[in-house]
Amino acid sequence: MLIKITRSTLSKSLNLQLRCFSQAAAAILPDDPSAPLTYLDGLPRPDPRYDETILAIPRASPGTRVSVKERKAGRVPSIVFEQEDGQHGGNKRLISVQTNQIRKLVGHLGRSFFVSRLFDLEVRSEFGSGDLIEKVRVLPRKVHLHSGTDAPLNVTFLRAPPEALLKIDVPLVFRGDDVSPGLRKGGYLNTIKRTVKFLCPADIVPPYIDVDLSELDVEQKILAGDLKVHPALKLLRSKDEPVCKIAGGRVSDQKKSK
Template identity: 40%
Template structure:
C-alpha cells in the first residue's frame, strides 16, 4: 500500500481540554489537611482513620542537577481515602497521573479555614503489593505558567476498522505513553492515535503525533514507532529443488 494512501487517512490527535477527563477533574477538588509529624507509625494511624498520607512539592526538586532545584512550598498532607477512591473511579488509571486537580488545604478535617490552595498533578501512587490499598500519594504543583514533565498515556483507537487487523495482522503496542515538557495549562490527559487506516507493515511514529505547539517531546529519537501492524504468520519457503 502506498504511504500517501494511508497517511491521508491517519489522524493522530491529542484529546482536547474539553474532554470528559478534564470535565471530571473540575468536579473533584482534593481536600487535604497538614501533617505535623511523619513516620511509619503516624502514617499507619492515618490510614486506620480512613486517610491517605500525601506530599506535594515542585517538580524541579527531583532534578538531578542541584543548581536547577529551587525552594518550593512543599507540603506534608493527608487526604480522604473515600474522596481519592471516588476520583480514581471517575478518572481511571493511567489518566489520573496526567490530569490536574484543584487542591485545598484546610486547617483540619471538616474545617472551613483554608490554609492554602492551588492546582496539583498526581505524580505517583504507592500501593501495598499484597492488598493493592493506596499507601501514599505524591503530587507536584501544577499552577498555570509552570512547566512539567508528564508521561501522557497513548490510547489506540479504530482497531475495529483497521485493514491490517482484518487481514489477520497483529497490533504491536510499542509505547503506552509519551513524555512531554508541558505548560501546566496545556497538559493533555491522553493522546488518541487512530489506527483505522493502517495495513500490515504500517507504523505510527512519535513524530506523527499532533500536540499543542507549546509541548516539547522529551525523546532523543522522534522517529521511534508508537505502534505497528505486524503479520501473524510467516511465509512458508518453497522446498529446494534437487
C-alpha cells in the same frame, strides 16, 4: 518536574522549541505573552465529569508510624512539592488526603490517567472546616497502591500554577482498530508505548493522546513524532521512537490449513 518560569520566558522558549514544528503550528501560540494557552478543537481535553477538588489536611510529621496511623484513620499520607526535587528547598508541605476520594478517582480514571490530570487541592485545618490554609492546582506525580487491594498508600503532588512547565507521561488511547487495513487482514497490534513523555504548559495538559490506527496496514508503524498534539507541547523522546506497529499474523491461514 515543575519549573517556575514567567509567561514571557515561556513564550520565547516555546518559539525556540517550535523550530521542529511547522510555521503554521507556531502561529497558533498567542501573540500576547500574558494570554493563557487554550485547548484546541479536535484535540482531547479533560472530561469535566472528573473536575474534582481534592481535600487535604496538614500532616504534622513524616515517618512510618505516622503513615500507618493515617491509613488506619482512612487517610493517605501525601506531600506537595513546588518542584520534583523538593528535598532541596521546594516549598514542601506534608498533608493527608482522604482514602475514599483518591481510591474513587484512581478507579474512575485509571492510574496512568490520574497522574496526568490536574486537580484543585484544598488544604484545611480539618476536613469540613472553613479554615482554608492553601488552595492550589496540582498534578498527582506519583500514587503508590497496595499490590493486593489497590488501596492508595501515598500520593506525591506537584504545584501547577499557570506559568509552570510539567514533564508528564501522557497516556495513549488507540482508536480505529475496527477499520485498520492491517488488522482486518489478520495482523495484530504490537503496542510498544502506553504513554509518551511531553513537556506541557500547565494550562493545556492533555488528558490523553489519540493514536489513529484507521489507515495502518501490516508492517506499518506510528512514531512518537506522528502523534497529533498541541504545538506548545514539546516531545521529550526521539520523534523516531515507535509507539505501535501492525505486525503480520502469527500463523497464516495457509499454514493453518496444512
